[in-house]
Amino acid sequence: MAGPTTAERGERQKLKSGPPRPPRPVRLRRLRVLIVLLVTAVAAGAGVVWLLYGSHWLRVERLSVSGTGVLTVRQVREAARVPDGTPLISVDTDVVEARLLRKLPRIDSVVVVRSWPHGIGLKVTERTPVLVVKQPGKGGGYVEVDAKGVRFATVSRAPKNVPLLELTPSRSAVLRRFPVDRLVREAVRVAGDVPAPVAGDTRTVKVRSYDSISLQLADGRDVEWGSGEKGRAKARTLTALMKAAPKARHFDVSVPTAPSSAGS
Incomplete structure (x- = not known):
């Protein structure tokens, strides 16, 4: 059998040595381009840093x-x-x-x-006050309470149309079970559920215990609300009760399924 020809041996040699390398001038041009791009990127980055931190163009005025x-x-x-x-x-x-x-x-x-x-x-x-608490002592001012129960500011005069919160827990046992902050949050909860027409007339929210919260209205009428639970049902019941007994002075919706009214 005849051996490989000269042409075949040349082809094999090319495959072993890999693709032909570009001429040296071409490699140098590529290297220069890479160096220029790298220098440009570094300069651009340095320029951005200087613009943001060192220049007077992007500063607080x-x-x-x-x-x-x-x-x-x-x-x-x-x-x-x-x-x-x-x-x-x-x-x-x-x-x-x-x-x-x-x-x-x-x-x-x-x-x-x-x-x-x-x-x-x-x-x-x-924050918007929904209740205020009278500070003890003469001229003590009022502490504003927002819808989250946060007491956030003391003012010399109570804001207009913001009810006064009276905390009068009857027993120390009540405070042990329901701390003052919890009672304040319940009062805020009630104030948020009261029907809008009644809320506009409410002057005082009285809290004697967790389940004994009442409202004193501007014209002397009062509402026994009970706890802060079932607020929407109590609001609907109170609205209907006031329409049914417009001359009543006392309303009790602490049990919304069995409301009552009294006085005239």
């Missing part, structure tokens, strides 16, 4: 506040403590939010946003 009612814009700005000239990227929005909630208990929530290129925006939601 204004602090806008929205959503305030009782609080002033100045109070919120001072509590936020975001100095002018701070690089915008370095402002920790979570830290600013936590600081505002800690320093201003009247704030229920706040959203801190960057407003490029020069601003920080503070979107504030204030």
Whole structure:
């Protein structure tokens, strides 16, 4: 049998040695391109870092506040403590939010946003009082209580149309089982379930125990509500009862399936 020809031996040699390597000038051009791209990327990254942290173009120049009612814009700005000239990227929005909630208990929530290129925006939601508690002593003021049962601020005068909360637990055993904070939350729960027309006339919410909560209305009428449970059913029953007995002075919906009214 004849051996491989010269051409065949050449082909085998090419397969063993791999594909042909490009000429040296081509390899050098590729290397130069890679180096240029790498240098460009590093320079661009350094430029971005300088722009964000070192330049004067992206720094805090204004602090806008929205959503305030009782609080002033100045109070919120001072509590936020975001100095002018701070690089915008370095402002920790979570830290600013936590600081505002800690320093201003009247704030229920706040959203801190960057407003490029020069601003920080503070979107504030204030707590709304649903009840007030009279402070002991002459001129003690009133503590505002929100819909979550949080006592968040003391004011010299009670807000208009916000009922007074009277806590008069009859026995120490009641307080051991239901602490004051729990009784306050139950009072808030009741205040939130009272029908709107009645809520507008409510002047005092009296809490004697967990299951003995009553309402004193502006015209002297009163409502025995009981506990904070079954609030919607009690609200419907009270509305119907007041329509059926418009001249009654006392209403009892503590058991909504067996309500009663009395007086005229």
